[in-house]
Amino acid sequence: MTEAAATPGRNMTDEIAQQPAVFADLLAGRDVIGEVAAHIAKRRPRFALLAARGSSDHAALYAKYLIEVLLGLPAGLASPSTTTLYGAQPDLTDVLLVSVSQSGGSPDLLEVTESGRKGGALTVAVTNTADSPLNAAAELSVDIRAGRERAVAATKTYSATLLALYLLIDAVRGGTGANAQPIPDLAASTLEAGQGAVDDAVRRYRFAERMVTTGRGYSLATAAEAALKLAETSYLSARPFSGADLLHGPVAAVDAETAVLALCSNGRGGDAMREVLDVVHDRGADVCAIGSAASDVRASHRIPVPDCAEELAPVLEVLPVQRLALGLALARGFDPDNPRGLRKVTRTR
Structure with a gap:
């Protein structure tokens, strides 16, 4: 071996x-x-x-x-x-x-x-x-x-x-x-500077039983990817929602027992998340904000990401998401390299 x-x-x-x-x-x-x-x-x-x-x-x-x-x-x-x-x-x-x-x-x-x-x-x-x-x-x-x-x-x-x-x-x-052009250097900075905040998030959410991931605009893709990563590596029950959709029904299931992973990068998508996070924060949810605008929203924990053009933000903001999924899997005693019952190539027809 x-x-x-x-x-x-x-x-x-x-x-x-x-x-x-x-x-x-x-x-x-x-x-x-x-x-x-x-x-x-x-x-x-x-x-x-x-x-x-x-x-x-x-x-x-x-x-x-x-x-x-x-x-x-x-x-x-x-x-x-x-x-x-x-x-x-x-x-x-x-x-x-x-x-x-x-x-x-x-x-x-x-x-x-x-x-x-x-x-x-x-x-x-x-x-x-x-x-x-x-x-x-x-x-x-x-x-x-x-x-x-x-x-x-x-x-x-x-x-x-x-x-x-x-x-x-x-x-x-x-x-x-x-x-x-700046993306390689910004990615290196994201990984180097953000590890401490990710480690804190791992300790904070290690025992979470369910999580909602949310974002708007370009960052909606990161919210969907975050839910998949958490589910396939940590076996955590995670559901992705557009911030707009979250307020139309699903927010009723958000309470103090819910962890919310919110993607908030500078730009129109991040701006649109402010109202969403005000609502879920008022419902008692534990909000972890990830992105270049994380400091500008109501959240219990923040993982900052360097600023870039909004349409490129998903390339950077997914990096701490991956680190969080990795850290939670290891903290829960799982091996994310060998998730149960999964394989690399999707064979669905």
Whole structure:
């Protein structure tokens, strides 16, 4: 047995730490992403669909916001089961279909991509495996360049997917990726400076039985990813909600026994979270605010994140989320590298 295999969480710990270098490498290869973007811009799609599963589905949700806000195109999340279970073959003429899969080996996404291409879509695969079946099926492909990920829980592949999607969509609109240039250094700062606040949060929430994760705008994707990470590594009952949706019914279940993980980065999404956190704080919930605007909201505990362009905040704010999931898993006596009953590749059809 290797040292990494014998030490609980060793792989996840190492892969979280690798992210600043992964981001730097991805930025160094942005010209290749720019070539894919040029093909997309030339085709002038009228609509965008995003197909994904698991953590990649949260990355797709992030891309949905980017496409609608930065490109001004309507975008939606595809339902793979309409193809794989019901055999639907919609007319996708002039539609951009982006399939997001870290492994590139998901059979249902492969089927969706093949069907979409036959239906007239411009298909783009975003993966961490350049020779994957999904890349072969799509007309265009983007390699997120994260390197092999050994831990079952996605960390560096998730954040690299976010950055790759940003660089792709920014390039489609004619951008140069300038806002992303500081991201490697900001990521290193996030990991170095924020560890103490994360450790405090681990001690605070070690015995939590249920948690709500919430965010608005671009950060909604991080809220969804946070709930998944906590559930798959710590077996914690965690539910994600948009801040807006949380106030329309689910807030009735929030009380002093509820821990609330709130993503609050500077920008319109973070501003919209203020009212939400006022309400849940008044209901007695223990609120942990994560983000560049964490100091500006009502919270019981705060994990600050460096400021950046709002559309890039999810790349940074997910880093302490990953550290928190890792720390809680270890504190509860679990090995996040080997979560019960989980595997790396989603085989759902």
